[in-house]
Amino acid sequence: MNRHRGIAAILSVLYMGLGQLYNRQFVKGLFLMAVNAAALFYFIPNLGKAIWGVVTLGTKTQGFEIVNKVTVRVEGDHSIYLLISGLITLFVFAIYLVIYIMNIRDAYRTGALRDKGEQPADFKKSWAHLTGRNFPYLMLAIPAIGVLFLTIMPIIFMVMLAFTNYASPNHIPPKALVDWVGFETFANLLTLKTWSRTFFSVFTWTIIWAVIATATTYFGGILVALLVESKGVRFKKLWRTIFILPYAIPQLISLLVMRNLFNGQFGPINQYLSYFGLGKLPWLTDPIWAKVTVIIVNMWVGIPVSMVLIMGILTAIPKDMYEAADVDGATGFQKFKIITLPFILFSTGPVLIMQFAGNINNFNVIFLLTNGDPVNGKYQFAGSTDLLVTWLYKLTLNNSQFNMSSAIGIIIFLIVASLSIWSYRRSKAYKEEDMIQ
Known part of the structure; x- marks a missing residue:
């Protein structure tokens, strides 16, 4: 058969x-x-x-x-x-x-x-x-x-x-x-003093950078969006256009211009400070100030992205919820806390996680603005503002440490994947998928 x-x-x-x-x-x-x-x-x-x-x-x-x-x-x-x-x-x-x-x-x-x-x-x-x-x-x-x-x-x-x-x-x-x-490469990275000191220092700065860069651009975007969309603000289209310009300009150009603006010797910012008798600041040459500078510049290029996203969400919030809150005598802060912020967080939870993961690997801002500098004599092929991804770049192209850069690449993947999955599974967008249905 x-x-x-x-x-x-x-x-x-x-x-x-x-x-x-x-x-x-x-x-x-x-x-x-x-x-x-x-x-x-x-x-x-x-x-x-x-x-x-x-x-x-x-x-x-x-x-x-x-x-x-x-x-x-x-x-x-x-x-x-x-x-x-x-x-x-x-x-x-x-x-x-x-x-x-x-x-x-x-x-x-x-x-x-x-x-x-x-x-x-x-x-x-x-x-x-x-x-x-x-x-x-x-x-x-x-x-x-x-x-x-x-x-x-x-x-x-x-x-x-x-x-x-x-x-x-x-x-x-x-x-x-x-x-x-x-696993000898991983063991050397984590145990040899010359490598481990650099790895843990760069790793710590990478996490600090990712948290601050994500928080400042996200909540800065919320603040700007709320200010522009406020009832008493006139010329809303003009304000939207002004604040979206940093995003419209290619990031390469913006960061190179910023690098010149923050130049310690000839930059316009230090010249203005000197003109008012405030002296010159080591924006890109001091380890602490260099980190502050990259955070400030990242806010300049990152806030417009969050602003546009938040504006779209604000228009989708039902107006009758605010009317009901007015009837109950809620203040502006109470309406923001009870209505606006929960809607924003629910809609942008996954995006916020993506921004955090992206900031861990934010190569452009660090490389184009500081190139990972200033140089740190205690580090192995890394500077004071280097992230793991820029350190990986230097190890690969400048120093031919291919095995070590591959090990760092694997660690970056494990960090980003683990944090992203863990954060997303704890977000309300994952737990309450039926909320907006």
């Missing part, structure tokens, strides 16, 4: 496409057989080498040999190229396995139809089914493959680097090989 489905499945296991040929789907079967042949042609010489490269990261270093009294350079294994090419081959092999499994399932299902006495779909019906009902899956497969190779694979590559000794000056290929070292 189940003869066709069993034979078709077994044939598909033996060689891709044979089950389809058995089910008399000749075009599909020949196409799958061609795909399988191409895959075998690629994987037979490359799959073993890919696994060897990922496992060993190479065994032969670059060197020189004397051949016929002539010094000849002998190429060695490049550990990073072996790791990248190995990952690509393994990812392609994973896609091949998925197609192989789908081929077996297809042959089994078609064989089941034959067991029931039904005719298998011919090429025209299969094509119509593929371009009709399954067309969305066909189109989604293309960006999915792009995400697999352009997003997921680089992330896995970065994670794997954290478990190697890929760092300058002793382990940079092809001069030297890179080795797997397990």
